[in-house]
Amino acid sequence: MAIAPYANRYVCDLVAYEPGKPIDETARELGLDPATIVKVASNENPLGPSPLAKEAMRRELENSHIYPDGGGWKLRNAIANKHNVDISNVILGNGSNEIIELLCHSFLNPEAELIAAEHAFVVYKLMATLFGAKYVEVPDPGFVHDLDAMADAITPATRLVFIANPNNPTGTTVGQAEIDRFLARVPDHVVVVFDEAYYEFFDDAPDTLRYVREGKNVCILRTCSKIHGLAALRIGYGFAPAGLAEILQKARQPFNTNAIAQAGALAALEDTAHVARTKAVNAQGLAFYEEAFRQRDLEFVPSVANFILVKVGDGDRVFKEMLKQGVIIRAMRGYKLPDWVRISIGTPDQNARCLEVLDSVLAAAVV
Numbered sequence: 001m002a003i004a005p006y007a008n009r010y011v012c013d014l015v016a017y018e019p020g021k022p023i024d025e026t027a028r029e030l031g032l033d034p035a036t037i038v039k040v041a042s043n044e045n046p047l048g049p050s051p052l053a054k055e056a057m058r059r060e061l062e063n064s065h066i067y068p069d070g071g072g073w074k075l076r077n078a079i080a081n082k083h084n085v086d087i088s089n090v091i092l093g094n095g096s097n098e099i100i101e102l103l104c105h106s107f108l109n110p111e112a113e114l115i116a117a118e119h120a121f122v123v124y125k126l127m128a129t130l131f132g133a134k135y136v137e138v139p140d141p142g143f144v145h146d147l148d149a150m151a152d153a154i155t156p157a158t159r160l161v162f163i164a165n166p167n168n169p170t171g172t173t174v175g176q177a178e179i180d181r182f183l184a185r186v187p188d189h190v191v192v193v194f195d196e197a198y199y200e201f202f203d204d205a206p207d208t209l210r211y212v213r214e215g216k217n218v219c220i221l222r223t224c225s226k227i228h229g230l231a232a233l234r235i236g237y238g239f240a241p242a243g244l245a246e247i248l249q250k251a252r253q254p255f256n257t258n259a260i261a262q263a264g265a266l267a268a269l270e271d272t273a274h275v276a277r278t279k280a281v282n283a284q285g286l287a288f289y290e291e292a293f294r295q296r297d298l299e300f301v302p303s304v305a306n307f308i309l310v311k312v313g314d315g316d317r318v319f320k321e322m323l324k325q326g327v328i329i330r331a332m333r334g335y336k337l338p339d340w341v342r343i344s345i346g347t348p349d350q351n352a353r354c355l356e357v358l359d360s361v362l363a364a365a366v367v
Helices: 023-030 051-063 073-083 096-107 123-130 147-152 176-183 209-213 242-251 259-268 272-295 315-324 348-366
Strands: 090-093 113-117 134-138 158-164 191-195 218-223 236-239 307-311 340-344
Touching: 023 315, 051 259, 073 090, 073 236, 073 259, 090 096, 090 242, 096 123, 096 158, 096 191, 096 218, 096 236, 096 242, 113 123, 123 134, 147 158, 147 176, 209 218, 236 242, 272 307, 272 348, 315 340, 315 348
Parallel strands: 113 134, 113 158, 158 191, 191 218
Antiparallel strands: 090 236, 218 236, 307 340
C-alpha cells in the first residue's frame, strides 16, 4: 500500500535540493578518468583543506571511539574569543545549513512566513516548504538584495528574513548603510538571518556582529566549508543573542558536530596562512574570468565570493556539453536563471581548462 497519501503534503511536494554533480559519479557515467575531471560547481576551496586542520584531524582519529563534546566547548570558546562575543552567543551546526534548519524548526509553521530575495540560496525556499510556511520572494534588481522592499514585505506573520551577504548564486553584496536602515525597520517578532558563508572573501564586509552584541533578533551564519576547505566535514557556526541561541540549542540533535570536524575547525580558524593563500588564488581567478568574459562579450555579475555567474544562453545545454568534456559547472535553472551558469573559482590550471571547454561549447552552438 502506498504510504505517500498519509505523509505531510508539503513534504511530498518538495523538490529536493540537487547538489553539484560529484566527480566519481561523472567518471562512472561518462567513462572518464576521475583525475582528469575539473569540478568547479560547488564553490569548494581549490587548494584543499587547511594543512593545520588535516594534522589536527589525524590526531583526533585516535579518539574516534569516544563521543564528541556535545556542547562543542573548545570550538565555541575559540570562535567566541576570535570574534569578541560570549560563548553563549555561539552555536555549532552540521554545516551552516543545519542552523538554517534549526531556525526553521524554531520559528516556522503553516501560519508563518519566511522572506528572502528572488535569487537567493535555494535552501531557504526548501526549508520554508518543508515546514509548511509561506515563502515570500522579493525581487532583487540587478541581482542585489533590495532591503527596503524586503522591509516593506514584513507582515505580522513574518518570522524569518534571510539575507545572504555575499549572496549565492550572484556574488553580490549589501553594505552597512543599507543593513542599518533595514534593521531599524524590523519589528521585534522577526529574526533577521545574515547568511555569511562567503564572508571571508569580502574585504569590506559590514559589521553585523554588533547587532548580536546589542541583543537584536539577529542570527549570523558562517562556515568552515569555503575559505577553510572543510566542506566534507559539514561544520558551520552561528552567532545570536543568548536568548535566541538558547532556543536554537534546544532544537539541535545531540552530538550534531562530530569530534573530528570540531578538531579540524578549531585548527583551521588559526590557519591564517591558508586563508590568505585561498583569498589570493580566488582574487586572481575572479580577475581572470571577468577579463575573459569581457573579451567574449559575455554578460556576468561581478562577484566578491568564490564563484561567478555568467550568461551563456541555454545553461542546461552548456552544463551537459561541458560535462561530457570532464568539466563540471552549475546550471542555474533551479534559481530561475535558465540562461546562466555559475562557475566556482579554481586553481589557475582549472580556470584555464574550464574557459577552454566553455569556449568550445559556445562555439559549437553558433555553428
